[in-house]
Amino acid sequence: xxxxxxxxxxxxxxxxxxxxxxxxxxxxxxxxxxxxxxxxxxxxxxxxxxxxxxxxxxxxxxxxxxxxxxxxxxxxxxxxxxxxxxxxxxxxxxxxxxxxxxxxxxxxxxxxxxxxxxxxxxxxxxxxxxxxxxxxxxxxxxxxxxxxxxxxxxxxxxxxxxxxxxxxxxxxxxxxxxxxxxxxxxxxxxxxxxxxxxxxxxxxxxxxxxxxxxxxxxxxxxxxxxxxxxxxxxxxxxxxxx
Amino acid sequence: xxxxxxxxxxxxxxxxxxxxxxxxxxxxxxxxxxxxxxxxxxxxxxxxxxxxxxxxxxxxxxxxxxxxxxxxxxxxxxxxxxxxxxxxxxxxxxxxxxxxxxxxxxxxxxxxxxxxxxxxxxxxxxxxxxxxxxxxxxxxxxxxxxxxxxxxxxxxxxxxxxxxxxxxxxxxxxxxxxxxxxxxxxxxxxxxxxxxxxxxxxxxxxxxxxxxxxxxxxxxxxx
Ligand SMILES: Nc1ncnc2c1ncn2[C@@H]1O[C@H](COP(=O)(O)OP(=O)(O)O)[C@@H](O)[C@H]1O
Ligand SMILES: [Mg+2]
Numbered sequence: 224x225x226x227x228x229x230x231x232x233x234x235x236x237x238x239x240x241x242x243x244x245x246x247x248x249x250x251x252x253x254x255x256x257x258x259x260x261x262x263x264x265x266x267x268x269x270x271x272x273x274x275x276x277x278x279x280x281x282x283x284x285x286x287x288x289x290x291x292x293x294x295x296x297x298x299x300x301x302x303x304x305x306x307x308x309x310x311x312x313x314x315x316x317x318x319x320x321x322x323x324x325x326x327x328x329x330x331x332x333x334x335x336x337x338x339x340x341x342x343x344x345x346x347x348x349x350x351x352x353x354x355x356x357x358x359x360x361x362x363x364x365x366x367x368x369x370x371x372x373x374x375x376x377x378x379x380x381x382x383x384x385x386x387x388x389x390x391x392x393x394x395x396x397x398x399x400x401x402x403x404x405x406x407x408x409x410x411x412x413x414x415x416x417x418x419x420x421x422x423x424x425x426x427x428x429x430x431x432x433x434x435x436x437x438x439x440x441x442x443x444x445x446x447x448x449x450x451x452x453x454x455x456x457x458x459x460x461x462x463x464x465x
Numbered sequence: 466x467x468x469x470x471x472x473x474x475x476x477x478x479x480x481x482x483x484x485x486x487x488x489x490x491x492x493x494x495x496x497x498x499x500x501x502x503x504x505x506x507x508x509x510x511x512x513x514x515x516x517x518x519x520x521x522x523x524x525x526x527x528x529x530x531x532x533x534x535x536x537x538x539x540x541x542x543x544x545x546x547x548x549x550x551x552x553x554x555x556x557x558x559x560x561x562x563x564x565x566x567x568x569x570x571x572x573x574x575x576x577x578x579x580x581x582x583x584x585x586x587x588x589x590x591x592x593x594x595x596x597x598x599x600x601x602x603x604x605x606x607x608x609x610x611x612x613x614x615x616x617x618x619x620x621x622x623x624x625x626x627x628x629x630x631x632x633x634x635x636x637x638x639x640x641x642x643x644x645x646x647x648x649x650x651x652x653x654x655x656x657x658x659x660x661x662x663x664x665x666x667x668x669x670x671x672x673x674x675x676x677x678x679x680x681x682x683x684x685x686x687x688x
Contacts, residue, residue, distance in 0.1 A: 273589055301591025312586035316604040316682045325600055326590035358682040371586075378590065 226251040232281035241267045243437035252411040256424035259434035265417040269384045273304040298330045305375030309387040311367040313359035320355045323374045345373035349403045365396030385416040433457050470652050476643040483639025491622040498564030505569035527566035533627050535559050540631045556628035564621045571613045575606030608680040615672045619665050
C-alpha cells in the first residue's frame with residue numbers, strides 16, 4: 224500500500240474549478256516533482272495535502288489513515304505532513320533555533336532539552352548549525368529556506384511538501400537549497416515538490432507529474448517524460464521553459 | 466512678582482505622596498491595560514460572536530466618550546447601582562479600561578498587518594489559533610505599533626490628573642491642595658508641570674529600554 228493515496232480530489236474557489244479530480248499514489252521514500260504552468264493548480268493540490276485548503280470532494284489517506292475532512296487534528300497533521308513555502312515564512316522575532324523548536328515544544332509538547340537536540344540535528348542536516356542564534360533577518364534567502372526546511376523536519380513528518388522553494392531566491396542561492404533537498408531524498412525522505420527547476424526534477428525525482436488545467440495530464444519517470452512527452456501540452460510546456 | 470520656591474518646602478510630603486500615587490497608578494494601568502488590550506484584540510480578531518461584539522462595543526464607547534465622564538460614571542454610578550467602589554479603585558479601573566480600549570485598537574492594526582504566510586506557516590506546523598496568536602503574531606504586531614503604544618500610555622499617564630476630581634491624592638491633587646494653603650499657584654504648578662514632564666520622559670525611556678530587548682530581532686534585520 225502506498226504511503227500517500229489521493230482519490231478523486233476536487234477543489235473550487237467559487238465558480239473556478241481548480242482541481243478537477245486528482246488521483247495519485249506515492250510510495251514511501253519516493254520523490255515526486257509536480258510541474259505545470261502557473262495557475263494549473265499545483266499549489267492548491269499541495270495545500271490540500273496538508274489541509275491548508277479544504278477540498279470539496281475526494282479523499283486523502285496517509286499510511287492507511289484518513290487525513291482529510293477533519294479526521295486529523297492540526298497537531299497530528301503537522302506530524303504527518305510538513306510544508307516548506309516559496310517565501311520561507313520564518314518567524315522574524317525568533318532565532319533560528321527558536322523557529323525550529325517552536326512547534327515541537329508547543330504542539331508536540333516535547334521537553335525543551337529534547338526539542339533542542341532534535342532541532343540541532345535538523346539544523347545540522349541543512350548546514351545551518353553555526354547560525355543557531357541568528358534572527359531570520361540576518362540570513363540570506365537560501366539560509367532562511369534551509370532553516371524553514373529544518374523547521375518542517377523537526378516535527379518528523381512522513382512527507383515533506385515543497386512549493387517552489389527556490390523561486391524567491393537569487394540564482395546563486397538556489398543550489399544550496401536544492402542540495403539540501405537532494406540529500407533528504409538520498410536519506411529516503413518522501414518528497415512532493417512543485418518546482419520550476421527542470422534539471423533538478425529530472426535528476427533527483429523518481430517520478431514527474433505534469434499538471435494542466437486541474438488535471439494530472441501526464442506522469443511518469445523523468446527520463447521518458449522529458450524526452451518523449453506523449454501530449455502536445457507537455458511538449459509545449461517543456462519547450463516553453465527551456 | 467517674586468518667585469519663592471521655599472514656600473513649597475513644608476509640603477514636600479504631599480508632593481511625594483501625590484507623585485507616588487500617580488506613578489503607581491500609571492505603572493499598574495500600563496501592565497493591566499496592555500494585558501486587557503491583548504485579550505480584547507485576540508477575541509475581536511477571531512470569528513464574530515457575542516463576545517467579540519460586546520468587546521467591540523466596549524472599545525467604541527470608551528473611545529468616543531470623555532475620560533472624566535467614564536471616571537464619574539464608575540465612581541458615582543456604580544455605588545448607585547449597589548456596587549460600592551473606592552476613589553482609588555474607580556481611578557485605576559477607569560484608567561485600565563481607557564488604556565485597554567485604545568491599545569486594543571492600536572494592537573489590532575499591528576495584528577491585521579501580519580503577513581498571510583506567517584499564519585500559514587503556523588498552521589502548517591500544527592499551531593492552534595491561540596498558540597499562533599501568542600507565539601507568532603503578537604510580538605511582531607507589538608513591534609510594528611510600539612511608537613503609538615508608547616504615546617498612548619503617556620496620554621493615559623497625563624490624563625490621570627483627572628482622578629484628582631474624585632479626591633484621589635495624585636500629583637495634581639497635591640498641587641491643588643498646596644496651592645489652596647500657600648496661595649503660591651505659580652510655583653506649585655510650575656514644579657508639578659516639570660514633574661509630569663519628567664514622568665513622561667521617564668516613561669518613554671522605560672518603554673524604549675524594554676522595546677530594545679523585546680524587539681532585538683529588528684536590529685540589522687530586514688523583516
Ligand atoms: N484562495 C484562493 N481564492 C481564489 N482563487 C484561488 C485561490 N488560490 C488559488 N486560486 C486560483 O486557483 C488557480 C490555481 O492556483 P494555484 O494552485 O496557485 O496554481 P499554481 O500553483 O499551479 O500556479 C489560479 O487561477 C488561482 O488564481
Ligand atoms: Mg503555485
